[in-house]
Amino acid sequence: MHRARQISASPPLRFASIRRWRSGPPVAAVVACLSAVAPSMPGFAQNAPAQEPPKVDRTWTPPEVGALPDDAFGQAVRRGRDLFTATYAHIGPDVADPAKRYAGNSLACANCHLQAGTKKFGLPVYGLTDDFPAYSARRGAEASLDDRLDSCMTRSMNGRPLPENSAEMQALVAYIKFLSTGLPADEKLSGYGSGNMPWLDRAADPERGKVVYARACLYCHGGAGAGIPRSGAITDLGYLVPPIWGPGSFNEGAGMNRLITIANFVHYNMPHGADYLNPQLSVEDAWDVAAYVVSQARPKKAGLENDFPDRLLKPIDTPYGPYADGFSEQQHKYGPFGPIKAAIEKLKAEKAADKKP
Ligand code: HEC
Numbered sequence: 001m002h003r004a005r006q007i008s009a010s011p012p013l014r015f016a017s018i019r020r021w022r023s024g025p026p027v028a029a030v031v032a033c034l035s036a037v038a039p040s041m042p043g044f045a046q047n048a049p050a051q052e053p054p055k056v057d058r059t060w061t062p063p064e065v066g067a068l069p070d071d072a073f074g075q076a077v078r079r080g081r082d083l084f085t086a087t088y089a090h091i092g093p094d095v096a097d098p099a100k101r102y103a104g105n106s107l108a109c110a111n112c113h114l115q116a117g118t119k120k121f122g123l124p125v126y127g128l129t130d131d132f133p134a135y136s137a138r139r140g141a142e143a144s145l146d147d148r149l150d151s152c153m154t155r156s157m158n159g160r161p162l163p164e165n166s167a168e169m170q171a172l173v174a175y176i177k178f179l180s181t182g183l184p185a186d187e188k189l190s191g192y193g194s195g196n197m198p199w200l201d202r203a204a205d206p207e208r209g210k211v212v213y214a215r216a217c218l219y220c221h222g223g224a225g226a227g228i229p230r231s232g233a234i235t236d237l238g239y240l241v242p243p244i245w246g247p248g249s250f251n252e253g254a255g256m257n258r259l260i261t262i263a264n265f266v267h268y269n270m271p272h273g274a275d276y277l278n279p280q281l282s283v284e285d286a287w288d289v290a291a292y293v294v295s296q297a298r299p300k301k302a303g304l305e306n307d308f309p310d311r312l313l314k315p316i317d318t319p320y321g322p323y324a325d326g327f328s329e330q331q332h333k334y335g336p337f338g339p340i341k342a343a344i345e346k347l348k349a350e351k352a353a354d355k356k357p
């Protein structure tokens, strides 16, 4: 079940096969494809990765949670599904038991991992289990699936890690593993991450994005980005529409706060109901509206300067330094990314040459 990984920019050797797969079609094909579309697409970087073509999978649909018997395994998976889709109600900041208030905001995992973690290019979590433990560039060390999940707890959910072996962690892992039922270990499904649309050859523009926001997002996410709460007086029912900035949102260290991730997510999933077969925003509008969202204030996270100890593995759109390449925080945040990518590749090549005897 190996697939393109987004968290480790440059995986160690044993992931060479994944990297080959991720690197996509042969260069000649990409060049041919880019030169074919380039004349009609002014403003897009020539060295951008080709837009991920819809791939045809072996027939696969998510397994049905409701089909499981009411035994220990079935209960754990159901509990995991509930934690995933209604996180706020079980480990949110307003739950009755203070010890269970692990999340710092009232989001649900499924607000970002759409359709309970099964939507293509909606940050799905199927087909993951064989990928962990994996090298995490952010930690500079191996990370287990538990660790990966905790990094969403401390960043996307702006909270604290779930204790190892806690019932909640076990249930979430049981659910994530269950989603891969019936997938052979070497199966490669498509649709991982949030997509891979062409890059702009200019910086994404929050001012232009503000206009797109007013047209395509504001009526749901609101002028202050705060979304629409659904909770009643007694029951925590989370959000009708989740916040995308401000105190109730993910913090600055979250993956969704990186422009390439959020711009693709928005292109392939927003306005709510869009999908990769039917995007509603143009590529350019998606970059600019995402820039507008990341330009807004959100919760801070201490210690971000310690992320990605090997700076050459730091994703180019990480909006906080330090960096290895001398480009400004501003350019890392909004692009253009082409020149940064080229500089990083050069530094990597120099480092590799230095190591040779
Ligand atoms: C604000 C959006 C958001 C929320 C909420 C969120 N995540 Fe994530 N999650 C992401 C993003 C973005 C990534 C990919 C990050 C990257 O590329 O580094 C990710 C990655 C992951 C991964 C690894 C996926 C992979 O492809 O390797 C797992 C597992 C995961 N999240 C689980 C969870 C769980 C469980 C919750 C709820 C407790 C949660 N996430 C809440 C945005 C979110």
Ligand code: HEC
Pocket (backbone or CB within 6 Å): 107, 110, 111, 112, 114, 115, 213, 216, 217, 218, 219, 220, 221, 240, 241, 242, 243, 244, 250, 256, 262, 265, 266, 270, 271, 272, 281, 289, 290, 293
């Ligand atoms: C019709 C209402 C609607 C519109 C319009 C809309 N969204 Fe959303 N958005 C949602 C809902 C609902 C979710 C949560 C998805 C879920 O739980 O299935 C969401 C989730 C998100 C998320 C991830 C969750 C989070 O809390 O960060 C982002 C980012 C986002 N939207 C950005 C945008 C942007 C940018 C636009 C405009 C281009 C937009 N949305 C337009 C309803 C909408």
